């Protein structure tokens with residue numbers, strides 16, 4: 001129940017499923033493709049088994065469903081886990097009633113041995129929910145991380161700015177699929193590290209996936225290093241720079257960096273996700289923030305001196321000079337365990 005191949009969490013929990021596409025990043029939505037393949041497949045099997053047609057309550061992905069019967073899942077996981085909330089939908093979709101979101105937050109409050117990561121493209125609705133919930137107190141949610149899903153500069157400007165101004169202890173962004181360059185500073189924000197605590201990024205996979213110019217991901221990595229923000233590179237997706245890749249038999253495409261035309265076009269080759277891999281200039285970037293969570297009645301705290309102190313990078317250890325605010329940060333998973341065992 002809830003197991004996942006997603007590299008940056010241990011479990012998924014889907015009290016809400018279904019969604020509709022709202023921006024270019026949704027074009028090849030993984031959840032929609034998955035639902036199309038497997039939800040319909042389940043229906044076929046069940047129908048065959050029952051010998052009846054249309055007896056199974058399987059609905060299209062575009063129909064948002066709340067699942068009260070799944071609210072007990074986190075309580076069943078006794079050991080602390082990192083949990084991705086709503087990997088098959090968007091908890092803050094406009095069709096999800098606020099009273100059901102209340103129920104989801106009640107479960108997270110009662111099961112605070114876990115760390116929850118909530119990712120949404122609908123940050124405005126998230127803001128609406130907070131203003132509806134007058135009792136919102138960020139101090140009560142050290143184990144919940146709020147993230148915006150972003151794919152290009154336009155989405156960054158729209159969603160990250162909202163996320164920045166919401167009263168959370170823990171914020172992250174998932175910049176995946178990265179389909180255009182992103183300047184996280186909005187051109188002028190000089191202290192992103194004070195409000196953003198984790199960046200996950202990667203290319204696109206699946207049918208119709210779009211290539212990612214290497215300069216886009218390298219720039220993001222550099223921005224994170226400059227601001228001492230943990231950076232997790234999920235991988236290239238289905239397209240890898242042709243340089244250094246010997247098998248040129250796959251489809252090729254040239255990608256341009258419109259933001260920095262002098263960088264030039266980059267020939268990309270379409271390969272499998274596994275072949276494309278997750279190295280940037282030969283290095284793996286799998287950084288996690290560090291954790292604070294409660295387990296067996298004790299609060300386990302890691303590195304509470306400051307969120308960025310002792311942030312490990314492949315190049316060594318960064319120590320922020322100015323004392324950062326005390327902030328609970330995410331569990332540091334055993335680095336790359338999942339990737340190595342995959």
Ligand code: SF4
Nearest residue numbers: 019020021026029089
């Ligand atoms: S918001 Fe997320 S879940 Fe919804 S369609 Fe877009 S990518 Fe898919």
